[in-house]
Amino acid sequence: MPMLPNPSAKYRPFPQIDLPDRQWPSRTITTPPRWLSTDLRDGNQSIIDPMDSAKKNRFFDLLIEVGVKEIEVGFPAAGQTEFDFISGLVNSGKVPEDVLLQVLTQSREDLIKRSFESLEGAHSAIVHLYNAVSPAWRDIVFRMSRDEVRDIAVRGAQMLVDEAAKRPGTKWHFEYSPETFSTAELDFSLEVCEAVMNVVGPTKDWPIILNLPATVEAATPNIYADQIEYFCNNLPNREAAAISLHTHNDRGTGVAAAELGLMAGADRVEGCLFGNGERTGNCCLVTVALNMYTQGIDPGLDFSDIDRVIETVEYCNELPVHQRHPYGGELVFTAFSGSHQDAIKKGFEAHDQQNDEYWRVPYLPIDPADLGRNYEAVIRVNSQSGKGGFAWVLQQGQGLRLPKRLQADFSRHVQFMADELGRELNAADIWDCFRQTYYLQVDKRRFALVDYDESRASDGTRIFTGTVEVDGEEQRVSGRGKGLISSVLATLRDTFGLDFEVTDYSEHALGTGVDSRAAAYIEFACADGRTGWGVGVDDDVATAGVRALLSAANSASHGPGTQRF
Numbered sequence: 001m002p003m004l005p006n007p008s009a010k011y012r013p014f015p016q017i018d019l020p021d022r023q024w025p026s027r028t029i030t031t032p033p034r035w036l037s038t039d040l041r042d043g044n045q046s047i048i049d050p051m052d053s054a055k056k057n058r059f060f061d062l063l064i065e066v067g068v069k070e071i072e073v074g075f076p077a078a079g080q081t082e083f084d085f086i087s088g089l090v091n092s093g094k095v096p097e098d099v100l101l102q103v104l105t106q107s108r109e110d111l112i113k114r115s116f117e118s119l120e121g122a123h124s125a126i127v128h129l130y131n132a133v134s135p136a137w138r139d140i141v142f143r144m145s146r147d148e149v150r151d152i153a154v155r156g157a158q159m160l161v162d163e164a165a166k167r168p169g170t171k172w173h174f175e176y177s178p179e180t181f182s183t184a185e186l187d188f189s190l191e192v193c194e195a196v197m198n199v200v201g202p203t204k205d206w207p208i209i210l211n212l213p214a215t216v217e218a219a220t221p222n223i224y225a226d227q228i229e230y231f232c233n234n235l236p237n238r239e240a241a242a243i244s245l246h247t248h249n250d251r252g253t254g255v256a257a258a259e260l261g262l263m264a265g266a267d268r269v270e271g272c273l274f275g276n277g278e279r280t281g282n283c284c285l286v287t288v289a290l291n292m293y294t295q296g297i298d299p300g301l302d303f304s305d306i307d308r309v310i311e312t313v314e315y316c317n318e319l320p321v322h323q324r325h326p327y328g329g330e331l332v333f334t335a336f337s338g339s340h341q342d343a344i345k346k347g348f349e350a351h352d353q354q355n356d357e358y359w360r361v362p363y364l365p366i367d368p369a370d371l372g373r374n375y376e377a378v379i380r381v382n383s384q385s386g387k388g389g390f391a392w393v394l395q396q397g398q399g400l401r402l403p404k405r406l407q408a409d410f411s412r413h414v415q416f417m418a419d420e421l422g423r424e425l426n427a428a429d430i431w432d433c434f435r436q437t438y439y440l441q442v443d444k445r446r447f448a449l450v451d452y453d454e455s456r457a458s459d460g461t462r463i464f465t466g467t468v469e470v471d472g473e474e475q476r477v478s479g480r481g482k483g484l485i486s487s488v489l490a491t492l493r494d495t496f497g498l499d500f501e502v503t504d505y506s507e508h509a510l511g512t513g514v515d516s517r518a519a520a521y522i523e524f525a526c527a528d529g530r531t532g533w534g535v536g537v538d539d540d541v542a543t544a545g546v547r548a549l550l551s552a553a554n555s556a557s558h559g560p561g562t563q564r565f
């Protein structure tokens with residue numbers, strides 16, 4: 001292979017921030033931030049087919065249901081579809097009083113005017129102005145000096161004030177983003193933001209939103225946190241500004257950066273559901289919000305029916321939510337591997353026994369039920385699975401609680417089946433395998449119970465008298481013993497020459513109430529040293545035990561049943 005130049009030579013390390021007394025590492029998040037969804041703007045500008053009005057309305061309704069109170073609904077100057085949607089929404093009467101619509105505009109006169117026009121008639125709204133401030137954008141995009149770039153922001157801020165003054169019927173709020181903040185010099189971002197504040201004149205009761213974007217994520221999230229803390233510490237009149245975070249995910253740490261940014265003093269988070277957005281996406285609001293749940297903080301957003309949220313998001317964005325996406329992905333609460341399944345099963349059993357509500361199920365950081373998910377998909381079985389896995393599936397689907405050694409016995413059969421099929425085994429596969437292995441399936445067994453009676457002899461022993469189907473032919477049989485089990489064992493020994501003893505017996509009800517059925521499990525040892533299991537299920541618990549013995553008789557006479565695939 002030809003030697004290629006080392007690509008690392010093309011890049012430079014991101015400089016450290018000079019913040020020796022940084023406080024954020026020892027802070028924790030204790031309250032939720034203000035949330036802004038930019039799904040209808042940053043999300044919408046990054047999908048292949050931007051949403052039409054119908055889809056935007058649908059997404060907007062979802063955001064209201066989730067409880068988002070600040071929604072960036074678009075970029076009004078982008079085109080007529082965008083303008084009409086925003087203007088239509090404003091006049092639809094469906095924007096709740098406590099919800100603020102936000103629109104984005106470049107710092108250009110015609111675009112700002114158009115943005116205000118789209119909000120004509122709104123009871124309140126946020127107009128969001130931006131221009132990039134970092135060296136690369138100054139040099140390459142604007143080809144301007146620092147002063148000239150600052151003046152773009154100042155002129156835009158003045159236009160915001162002027163346009164708002166023409167429309168006193170609306171309660172206006174302003175947001176300013178020094179776009180590319182995280183790759184700009186901090187003193188310059190502060191200078192530009194201060195200049196904007198001087199024009200707008202925000203107060204503690206009417207703060208400006210200063211949104212500090214990691215437009216393109218370029219460093220580890222601790223650097224972003226340093227930048228936020230530095231900015232908060234050095235902004236004059238800090239109380240007249242709400243500090244907002246807007247992270248992207250280019251390095252895969254958009255959520256981490258937002259969380260550390262909150263620890264560093266920010267008040268607000270902008271992002272998209274499931275992290276849609278330019279390139280690798282925006283900060284995922286679902287993840288940041290649900291991470292708060294797991295720290296005992298109510299995020300104030302409702303994801304209790306997460307599948308419905310996903311369905312709408314996928315429909316509107318025409319992009320799938322990845323199966324591994326935190327909290328929402330189809331597979332995130334599913335264990336295929338044996339040791340995980342074992343721990344989860346034990347975790348659920350312990351959870352049922354504990355006297356408090358704390359969630360402590362291994363491998364499940366959150367209770368799937370809190371997101372409207374059931375427990376069925378928590379364990380799925382393939383060739384990586386262990387006995388806890390399929391025991392769980394049988395328990396969920398059939399109510400069977402297999403004794404531990406029976407789980408181990410059944411395990412070889414499931415593993416064989418999984419290896420043979422080379423695919424996931426569903427609940428029906430496992431149940432089918434179980435019925436065949438332990439002769440619960442009518443067409444396979446040599447011995448099957450038709451009916452029986454039990455009577456007591458004068459010496460106190462029990463007499464079993466019954467009809468057993470043997471290779472399809474009914475046969476009357478009987479035997480005597482100290483109890484029902486031993487009388488059936490005697491019958492099997494004396495009539496069919498099957499000599500085995502019961503080494504373990506257990507039974508349990510399947511479900512609750514008078515109509516509940518029962519399951520019985522028998523471990524046996526033959527005189528020739530072979531061991532095995534029998535299983536019986538019946539409406540009556542004693543009959544379940546007899547059936548379990550006949551199931552054992554089938555195994556003892558010609559080994560456990562084999563699977564057919």
Ligand SMILES: CC(=O)SCCNC(=O)CCNC(=O)[C@H](O)C(C)(C)COP(=O)(O)OP(=O)(O)OC[C@H]1O[C@@H](n2cnc3c(N)ncnc32)[C@H](O)[C@@H]1OP(=O)(O)O
Nearest residue numbers: 045075077078079106107108130131132141142152179215
């Ligand atoms: C990081 C972000 O997500 S920013 C948001 C990005 N979103 C969008 O751009 C979606 C909507 N945008 C659009 O529909 C179009 O870009 C429009 C309608 C707004 C503007 O279209 P056009 O004027 O045709 O083109 P375009 O956006 O390329 O404008 C580039 C010009 O604006 C300037 N410009 C770019 N951003 C800004 C800004 N924030 N403030 C002022 N001027 C800006 C550029 O320097 C360039 O100037 P030049 O023509 O003198 O070189």
Ligand SMILES: CC(C)C(=O)C(=O)O
Nearest residue numbers: 130177179180213215
């Ligand atoms: C417009 C701004 C806020 C933006 O989307 C970004 O910088 O990523």
Ligand SMILES: [Mg+2]
Nearest residue numbers: 042215246278
């Ligand atoms: Mg963005």
